[in-house]
Amino acid sequence: MWSAFANPERFERLAARLVPWFGWGAVILFAIGLPWALIISPPDYQQGDTVRIMYVHVPSAWLSMAAYAGLGGASFVYFIWRHNVADLAAQALAPIGAVFAFLTLATGSLWGRPMWGTWWEWDARLTSMLVLFLLYLGYMALRAAIEDERLAARAGAILAMAGLINLPIIKFSVDWWNTLHQPASVIRLDGPTIHASQLWPLLVMALAFTALMTALVFMNVRNMSLARRAEARARRKIEGGEG
């Protein structure tokens, strides 16, 4: 099992087999979730139709954090055991997580205009989300700046682990600082407080986003793994057998 993850070629095959499953899964879930969320589910009694932004906003927020947790976890595995696939996973997660973080910021900002009367408010959750986005950017910039693949992976892993500190801050910022943004209503210890007519489409959308992200990550990992080996081969060709 572990060896399948440690050996790039075997992992490529595994990934190639999994991508269609998650890809089609995402398509089906979106086919159910999008109409349900955007058309069928009732408008909010307070917010009207703008509440539909939630079905993109909230899953993006969850996934951007989940992706960072994955990035941190994969980095830890790479740092300790040096599994190349863990590094590939980290590298693949970063841009995807960054996109979701950006989506969260963009949809939140669009939502904030009608709800709070402003595009942006410097409250704790919003700011810590922005910090998360910057961490993703920092991670990618650091990797891009170091030429040697292995060294870049090491440095990136260390930074990603340090950035994990931000996750609990985002999650609990609304509880710690009493601010504008709404507190958690789905993922909380005493059960969700959101109405079922909104909860179910939200969960389907969240699943759809998750499937999409998983498919993208596997695709990304596979492509990068193939690209790395192709480059190594090209190099060997130019350099010939000896030095």
Added chain:
Amino acid sequence: MKALRAVFVREWRLASAGGGGPAGPAAFMLAALALVPLAIGPDPDILRAAAPGVIAFAALLASLQGAERMFGDDLSDGTLELYALSPVSLTALSAIKAAAYVSAVLWPAPVIGFVAAMAYGMDGPSAGALSLGLVLALPGLALVSGFAGALAAGVKRAGLLIALIAAPLQVPLLVFVAGVGRAALEGTGLAGANLMLAGAFSLAALALAPFGMAAALKGRLE
């Protein structure tokens, strides 16, 4: 002419690659603009009033960030000697370096400035005017930063020295760009004048700074 183009292409490439090119300063500006309100506090009136100045200041800081690398590495690894003995004059080289710096690294500043202006609560036309002001100011900012970079090349903690040399010289640009934004915001009709001033400063810098840089570099080589 060909040699000049070769230098530009190379410098552009070196500036774009490695540190992530424009991503670096862009992220720096974003970070600075994100942190300032955290510091100033969320009052929208204060934020809007502060926006033109804060954004101009962030662009100034962003232009300083890369200045150290503009000549520092070239001095320590021998590249500057190579250029000094090449068919390209140090004056031309300096102008080219600044141009490469603007076009490879600093170009997102007006875009970010526009977005930030909106986020700080400025209206669209004012944000646009501010952003145009940044476009006109960028060459000036880059040239002055480059001049400071040439003077401080290879000195310990050159980064600081550069900030100290460049920032005062860039103050007029800061005032003009912030002035564009404020004038547009308050509708005083002085936005155009401030734009002209920012452009004029950039032109003056283009005429003078490369000679200053070349002289500074010659001194650093001895």
Added chain:
Amino acid sequence: MKALRAVFVREWRLASAGGGGPAGPAAFMLAALALVPLAIGPDPDILRAAAPGVIAFAALLASLQGAERMFGDDLSDGTLELYALSPVSLTALSAIKAAAYVSAVLWPAPVIGFVAAMAYGMDGPSAGALSLGLVLALPGLALVSGFAGALAAGVKRAGLLIALIAAPLQVPLLVFVAGVGRAALEGTGLAGANLMLAGAFSLAALALAPFGMAAALKGRLE
């Protein structure tokens, strides 16, 4: 123990000399704090409200300025290898470097912060509280900057990368220090809590950052 002291003395000396030691960041802070009102405009109410945040932010930027030099030169000239193979562990070295950086370079920040707070119109006790907040935050700022510096050592445009990496991680300190000043200014009674938080962050950074730095440096050497 003797070796540790020798390293500290040397690093302190190298950090103090050359670029002018504390004069550099001090002047940087002063320049930044002098330029901001120019940007924000002269309204005294706005200025006073903005003061805690602006001053905390200036200190943050000052702490970033020297971070590039903290390890960059050591990597390129072979000093880091020397240390890695010396009786002093890289973890201890990292902590010492940060300590030398605070005590040789950053120490004027609280003083300047106090003076600037008064100049921006804060009352004496609030300015004092803010300044104390800076004292408690400096080790944390230096350690996080050092961590970023270790990760980015020897990389192209390391300065920017450092800002991009360190600034997000330093945000809590920014919030706490600005919080001290604002709480004192508004008399909300939360100044003490913010001071504790700033101190706690610095302690946590002291416990964690040196290991991170050492790991990063080992990677950079390979």
Added chain:
Amino acid sequence: MSMPAALQVSNLALSRGGRTLLRGLSIMLEAGEALVLTGPNGTGKTTLLRAIAGLVRPDEGDIIAPPLAYLGHGEALKPSETVIDAISFAARLHGHVWGDGKGDVRMDALNAMGLSKRVLHTCGQLSAGQKRRLAIARLTLQEEARLWLMDEPAAPLDAAGRALLADLVADFRKGGGMVIAATHTGLGWTDAQALELRP
């Protein structure tokens, strides 16, 4: 944990950027022995020295090394530090004490490389050969080291400098030290073993 008195490298494999540089290399060096590494540019001499120093992680194989000192391509000198400050720091770092009629290890080290007239120069003012001499002088202060790893130690040295270096190495070996040096020019060290790396 007692320190090994000899260097044992067994079945070593090293690679750089995905290309294997050497494989199955074993080296055994006893007290007093020296090994001169030669071989074409890019065959892995520097990489091998760094691996023995523990700076590069080998792909395979074991390295058991005594306490060591490393002289790399870089001289680890700060342009603004004076020669005497640089050498004093190295002495303190390695636990030396001077003054009080004890003699001065720092001046001994500088004398050994013919640098005593340069004590007040800053390192940035030294010529290429003078820098190298200072780096070598500093090496001699690591008394606990039983193994010197030297990467092209003599490249910028003049004839006198090479002779001084040879003397230092001979003394060190007489005291039981081991030396490995990578070089492209003859070093003139007596009965040193030779290892030629091949591409």
Added chain:
Amino acid sequence: MSMPAALQVSNLALSRGGRTLLRGLSIMLEAGEALVLTGPNGTGKTTLLRAIAGLVRPDEGDIIAPPLAYLGHGEALKPSETVIDAISFAARLHGHVWGDGKGDVRMDALNAMGLSKRVLHTCGQLSAGQKRRLAIARLTLQEEARLWLMDEPAAPLDAAGRALLADLVADFRKGGGMVIAATHTGLGWTDAQALELRP
């Protein structure tokens, strides 16, 4: 203004940090001649080369030099640039064109120093000797240069590299070029003049 075809240095005095290094030095070099500078560390070889290149201002004396190329201690390579990019830039800078059945001056230059297999490496990945080879290869692209100034050109080169360098220099001199090199090891150049600087 016609370019001088020979190097004329007359009555030169150079100093560093207030100390005079040399005084009353004259050098006359005609087309095809080579001069090898030797002398103990710190006698001013590097300073003299930089003065001829116009990088250091002499205290006294005149220097009339033809167009020249300078190879210093530093290699002027960017760690992140690939070898092919570095050499392409040098070629463009000096007005070369390639492609269109013209042959490729860049590959010729790399081949001349045995670097053709390294084109895709970044300069930061090169070994010490490979970096030096690249710097030398780049020198050959400065076609307008009539004088090569080389500071310890061969220090990190292996035997093959030195032979390639000697060939390049011989070719250059055959075409009327002049060469001055500072060195501490024999370069094996045919009928080069020698100048030993004394402290």
